[in-house]
Amino acid sequence: MFQFVSYYCCGLCPIKNYTILLSSAIFMLSFRMETKKLIEDAEKYLMHTYSRFPVVLRKGRGMRVWGTSGKEYLDFIGGIAVNVLGHCPPKVVVSIQKQAQRLIHVSNLYHIEPQIKLAKLLCVNSFADKVFFCNSGAEANEAAIKLARKYASDHRGADCYEIITTLNSFHGRTLGSLTATGQEKFHKGFHPLVPGFRYVPYNNIDALRAAVSPKTCAILLEPIQGEGGIVVPGADFLKQVRQLCDDNGILLMLDEVQTGMGRTGKLFAYEQFGIVPDVMTLAKGLGAGVPIGALLATDRVASAFQPKTHASTFGGNPLVCAAAITTLEVILEDGFVLDHVNRMSRYFFERLSHLKIACPEKVLEVRGMGLLVAVELVRDALPVVNACLDRGILIGTAGAGNVLRFTPPLIVEEKDIDVLISTLEDILEK
Numbered sequence: 001m002f003q004f005v006s007y008y009c010c011g012l013c014p015i016k017n018y019t020i021l022l023s024s025a026i027f028m029l030s031f032r033m034e035t036k037k038l039i040e041d042a043e044k045y046l047m048h049t050y051s052r053f054p055v056v057l058r059k060g061r062g063m064r065v066w067g068t069s070g071k072e073y074l075d076f077i078g079g080i081a082v083n084v085l086g087h088c089p090p091k092v093v094v095s096i097q098k099q100a101q102r103l104i105h106v107s108n109l110y111h112i113e114p115q116i117k118l119a120k121l122l123c124v125n126s127f128a129d130k131v132f133f134c135n136s137g138a139e140a141n142e143a144a145i146k147l148a149r150k151y152a153s154d155h156r157g158a159d160c161y162e163i164i165t166t167l168n169s170f171h172g173r174t175l176g177s178l179t180a181t182g183q184e185k186f187h188k189g190f191h192p193l194v195p196g197f198r199y200v201p202y203n204n205i206d207a208l209r210a211a212v213s214p215k216t217c218a219i220l221l222e223p224i225q226g227e228g229g230i231v232v233p234g235a236d237f238l239k240q241v242r243q244l245c246d247d248n249g250i251l252l253m254l255d256e257v258q259t260g261m262g263r264t265g266k267l268f269a270y271e272q273f274g275i276v277p278d279v280m281t282l283a284k285g286l287g288a289g290v291p292i293g294a295l296l297a298t299d300r301v302a303s304a305f306q307p308k309t310h311a312s313t314f315g316g317n318p319l320v321c322a323a324a325i326t327t328l329e330v331i332l333e334d335g336f337v338l339d340h341v342n343r344m345s346r347y348f349f350e351r352l353s354h355l356k357i358a359c360p361e362k363v364l365e366v367r368g369m370g371l372l373v374a375v376e377l378v379r380d381a382l383p384v385v386n387a388c389l390d391r392g393i394l395i396g397t398a399g400a401g402n403v404l405r406f407t408p409p410l411i412v413e414e415k416d417i418d419v420l421i422s423t424l425e426d427i428l429e430k
């Protein structure tokens with residue numbers, strides 16, 4: 001069919017223009033029907049856990065993805081901070097292909113070469129001495145919760161099990177990580193939750209101090225709250241939390257599922273705040289799109305996990321680890337990606353601050369760090385997200401529903417930011 005149309009289009013055949021138009025219309029119609037059918041099947045066969053946009057994405061390259069309708073989208077959500085190197089990054093694709101031909105999966109009953117290499121790479125480039133691999137952010141936090149309890153039970157006794165987390169946080173959807181998540185709207189319908197959690201307001205050291213008791217074994221925090229609306233804490237907050245933990249023998253556990261892997265302009269966000277945690281969780285960008293999570297800890301804390309205390313069948317399998325090794329190598333290559341993130345971040349924030357000045361009655365605040373960026377609107381953000389979708393740009397929401405969230409691939413360029421800003425200007429002016 002495609003050859004048929006291009007034959008006419010290139011003028012080899014003296015057929016009338018309306019035939020070409022008719023063929024294109026048939027094409028468009030068949031794409032639309034295919035998309036409609038796929039969405040009908042999705043409704044019928046998939047559990048309704050997501051309110052999805054009426055788009056089926058089929059193909060991606062760099063900053064762009066294409067739907068089954070043939071429509072092109074500029075991607076400023078990047079799989080919600082997952083596609084750090086853009087879509088189908090060539091080096092990651094090659095390493096997945098090579099690894100798939102060599103070894104896809106073996107059990108953790110045996111040593112796994114890419115897993116060992118990835119663990120070493122993560123430890124050499126962070127505070128950590130040891131890594132445990134799993135498959136998602138929720139699983140990484142679940143593992144962190146278990147590690148904190150086990151460490152406290154070994155060193156401080158069975159009564160020390162409480163974990164303090166913050167209101168408005170997000171740590172995942174498994175029962176433990178859901179309980180850690182300080183947002184009632186996610187808890188509704190799933191009680192009884194896991195006992196032993198307390199919640200305090202974010203960025204409030206006095207509330208945190210008041211919540212600490214001899215039962216407290218750990219504080220679990222996002223260095224920047226992501227789902228909660230891209231909330232950046234005050235400059236000293238994390239330092240004060242570190243001090244509080246040190247003074248009371250409490251573990252500081254940072255959830256860097258969204259902030260890690262270069263998102264803020266450093267490999268890990270804790271580096272931005274001049275502190276070092278005892279435990280850190282990663283996922284999202286770690287594999288540039290393949291499902292992998294990780295729990296990192298110092299030797300002292302990691303020693304609480306021994307054979308038969310924790311495990312995962314797929315955790316750290318050869319295929320995902322090969323992808324994550326390449327992802328890390330690309331990010332660390334001569335600091336190229338991180339320098340680029342910082343340059344693009346400056347440009348993005350500068351353009352957004354002008355947007356705020358241009359639309360003061362629509363935009364309340366522009367905030368974030370690196371390429372974790374939010375625009376808080378006066379009104380609901382969803383109509384703006386939908387309008388961007390219509391115009392071929394993917395963006396997200398966060399927080400109370402009036403926050404636009406941008407987590408583009410770290411390879412985003414000025415020209416992409418220009419397209420986004422002029423589209424936003426246009427939409428907000430209307």
Ligand SMILES: Cc1ncc(COP(=O)(O)O)c(C=O)c1O
Nearest residue numbers: 136137138170171172226257258
């Ligand atoms: C900070 C944070 N922690 C944990 C999670 C859960 O990760 P996953 O969806 O991979 O389980 C998320 C997901 O958005 C997150 O942003």
